[in-house]
Ligand SMILES: [Ca+2]
């Protein structure tokens with residue numbers, strides 16, 4: 001079957017433009033996981049050795065033991081093994097000293113989303129031409145491929161507000177549609193009715209978990225923002241501009257947040273910019289105004305601003321702006337280091353994102369979100 005072209009939000013910029021083909025054959029999926037497993041075995045061995053060392057230190061009478069988990073630089077290989085080794089006991093992740101890297105296999109990683117309990121990140125892992133939804137335990141442990149579809153692509157996984165369900169897009173049935181599955185990858189079912197023949201991507205749940213907001217070319221072939229109750233074929237179209245309107249995300253308080261209920265990106269002004277609108281599509285407001293690409297918005301739950309991705313500095317970085325587009329600040333500016341596909345946790349405390357050295361593959365990171373707008 002001829003593979004449909006990738007249509008994900010970052011397909012023509014950022015991650016996807018760099019993700020050159022690495023084989024691309026379906027068989028590569030199985031092969032590609034083998035080095036990952038070997039690598040993980042090495043990691044586990046290293047962790048055991050580290051525990052022995054800690055134990056020996058304790059026996060030597062050093063008293064207070066402080067194990068610092070800090071990854072100061074993405075290219076310091078020796079610290080890669082210092083990820084947390086035990087499941088986080090608290091409802092939120094162990095506090096990263098600066099940021100914690102969650103992936104180590106050679107796949108291209110993108111589009112992370114944190115579970116409501118802070119224990120799990122889902123993301124897309126791409127072994128060349130076969131992205132799958134992968135589950136990553138924040139406290140350490142084996143990544144789990146939840147979809148394992150070597151002949152189909154998956155995109156933008158997100159958790160339901162109660163954490164029981166993952167919504168994601170896939171082209172497994174020919175065109176792109178949105179599906180639901182349990183958090184272990186079981187019980188895959190269509191999220192909506194009336195999806196056949198058109199493309200639906202970028203799902204995000206409403207705060208009550210009963211409906212999705214998503215992008216589709218359903219009405220007239222160009223991308224618009226829609227919302228629909230789960231299982232329903234009665235969709236409400238929220239944008240009608242002939243330009244592409246894509247990648248909606250909702251504020252944590254959803255429809256009660258007035259003009260900042262939904263953030264999305266649109267090319268209606270000639271290049272991709274961030275826009276806000278109410279849950280019913282009214283009160284449209286443009287946030288960014290820059291000739292560079294601005295996309296992947298995530299509304300800060302306290303309403304202070306928006307987190308988004310931009311290449312305005314010449315490299316891909318995560319930025320924060322207030323709701324009027326002022327106070328634009330890059331979260332990280334390091335030579336040869338790029339960030340992509342940021343997403344805030346529902347409480348705004350954590351930021352998950354893809355990051356990597358220029359020319360290399362991207363991995364998934366989590367860090368506590370320090371809002372520069374509140375400084
Ligand atoms: Ca479809």
Ligand SMILES: [Ca+2]
Nearest residue numbers: 223241243245
């Ligand atoms: Ca449109």
Ligand SMILES: [Ca+2]
Nearest residue numbers: 272290292294
């Ligand atoms: Ca722009």
